[in-house]
Amino acid sequence: MANVTVIGAQWGDEGKGKIIDWLSNRAEIVVRFQGGNNAGHTIVVGDKTYKLSLLPSGVVQGKRSIIGNGVVVDPWSLLEEIGKVGAAGLTVTPDILTLAENAVLVLPLHRELDAMREEAASQKLGTTKRGIGPAYEDKVGRRALRAIDLKDLNSLPAKIERLLGHHNVLRKGFGHPEANAQALIAALREIAPKIVPFIGSSWRQLDAARRAGKRVLFEGAQAVLLDIDHGTYPFVTSSNTVAGQAAAGAGVSPRQIGTVLGIVKSYTTRVGEGPFPTELKDETGEKLGERGHEFGTVTGRKRRCGWFDAVLVRQTCITGGVDGIALTKLDVLDGFSTIKVCTHYLLDGQKLDHLPADANEQARLVPVYESIEGWSGSTQGARSWADLPANAVKYVRRVEELIGAPVSLLSTSPDRDDTIMVSDPFMDR
Numbered sequence: 001m002a003n004v005t006v007i008g009a010q011w012g013d014e015g016k017g018k019i020i021d022w023l024s025n026r027a028e029i030v031v032r033f034q035g036g037n038n039a040g041h042t043i044v045v046g047d048k049t050y051k052l053s054l055l056p057s058g059v060v061q062g063k064r065s066i067i068g069n070g071v072v073v074d075p076w077s078l079l080e081e082i083g084k085v086g087a088a089g090l091t092v093t094p095d096i097l098t099l100a101e102n103a104v105l106v107l108p109l110h111r112e113l114d115a116m117r118e119e120a121a122s123q124k125l126g127t128t129k130r131g132i133g134p135a136y137e138d139k140v141g142r143r144a145l146r147a148i149d150l151k152d153l154n155s156l157p158a159k160i161e162r163l164l165g166h167h168n169v170l171r172k173g174f175g176h177p178e179a180n181a182q183a184l185i186a187a188l189r190e191i192a193p194k195i196v197p198f199i200g201s202s203w204r205q206l207d208a209a210r211r212a213g214k215r216v217l218f219e220g221a222q223a224v225l226l227d228i229d230h231g232t233y234p235f236v237t238s239s240n241t242v243a244g245q246a247a248a249g250a251g252v253s254p255r256q257i258g259t260v261l262g263i264v265k266s267y268t269t270r271v272g273e274g275p276f277p278t279e280l281k282d283e284t285g286e287k288l289g290e291r292g293h294e295f296g297t298v299t300g301r302k303r304r305c306g307w308f309d310a311v312l313v314r315q316t317c318i319t320g321g322v323d324g325i326a327l328t329k330l331d332v333l334d335g336f337s338t339i340k341v342c343t344h345y346l347l348d349g350q351k352l353d354h355l356p357a358d359a360n361e362q363a364r365l366v367p368v369y370e371s372i373e374g375w376s377g378s379t380q381g382a383r384s385w386a387d388l389p390a391n392a393v394k395y396v397r398r399v400e401e402l403i404g405a406p407v408s409l410l411s412t413s414p415d416r417d418d419t420i421m422v423s424d425p426f427m428d429r
């Protein structure tokens with residue numbers, strides 16, 4: 001039995017929440033390893049819908065869940081989310097949730113800086129304004145506060161002085177008042193007793209789990225095209241979203257990552273700014289958006305939509321380390337007489353089989369499509385291959401061929417049970 005790591009293989013919003021929830025039934029521990037409350041994972045169980053942002057999706061099935069050291073954590077948002085899921089009937093206590101002691105905290109000044117930058121920029125990145133980028137900057141700049149600091153409140157003033165020394169220069173530059181150290185200390189003192197019970201060691205718990213032979217599911221957020229190194233820079237998030245980050249962001253050996261499942265939507269969407277070669281700014285794009293309910297879970301922003309881009313996914317399977325994919329939202333393509341798939345690009349008339357690293361070149365790409373005959377029947381709610389129209393099966397097979405990775409799971413509705421398992425990711429190796 002291997003562990004499984006789940007990552008997004010496009011620009012996010014591929015339906016990771018549902019797949020992770022489905023897989024967490026077969027895991028004993030679920031671990032988040034990067035990102036923060038910029039993520040939005042929607043899980044539908046019967047008539048209940050849970051929207052998770054920081055909490056690992058394992059909490060829905062009452063599984064032991066860890067927020068790893070690679071995550072940046074807004075402690076106020078975390079408590080709010082625990083309160084919200086509590087109201088919906090899920091009790092999240094320190095018995096099931098651990099927050100890594102060495103995870104970096106997202107503070108109000110990070111959110112403020114995120115917003116100031118977006119407002120001032122002539123070329124906006126379209127961030128979620130959750131303070132994620134500024135928090136990671138402070139981590140790398142070695143001036144961040146970490147969860148463990150909430151256990152030693154007397155050390156806060158010195159750490160905050162150091163942090164504000166940096167932030168107040170920036171705030172001044174943006175014409176904003178300086179951050180108030182006393183107010184921040186008071187807010188952290190107030191929240192500390194509520195957060196401290198959750199604080200623990202990610203690496204030690206996972207080492208114990210490995211020794212006990214427990215199965216671990218590593219839950220990625222965002223997606224490979226938003227990866228700080230491998231994505232469409234600078235229109236990316238501030239963390240590594242590839243599978244390799246699961247090791248660094250949780251404190252385990254790279255050998256513990258197990259089988260890597262890339263989540264792939266049957267078409268393409270993107271929220272926020274940046275290049276998107278197969279984007280459709282026409283009726284077909286609108287139709288995909290309407291049928292797929294393509295609005296951001298976190299910000300409510302309308303997602304940009306387009307045809308499936310096999311060039312991108314072929315590349316993200318390589319850079320992300322994907323062994324097999326879970327293909328989601330196939331039902332959104334039901335009823336299209338012709339479905340298009342991008343097989344390569346033209347850049348200034350030259351054929352290209354990959355995404356170039358240069359942002360200006362990315363913006364000039366012309367997608368070249370292959371047309372595939374659609375299907376009139378419904379794939380919604382299908383639970384076996386036999387339930388799928390023949391042309392839908394053909395589409396899936398063609399996607400596999402073009403991206404060079406097999407389909408392990410197929411999701412045919414938001415409901416947990418509407419999932420076809422082609423091969424068990426936990427048994428793959």
Ligand code: IMP
Pocket residue numbers: 011012013038039040125126127128129130131132133221222226235236237238271272273
């Ligand atoms: P940030 O992560 O808030 O800094 O935003 C950077 C970019 O990543 C923006 O284009 C966001 O829309 C995008 N982004 C961040 N998190 C997600 C997500 O969970 N799904 C989809 N896009 C995301």
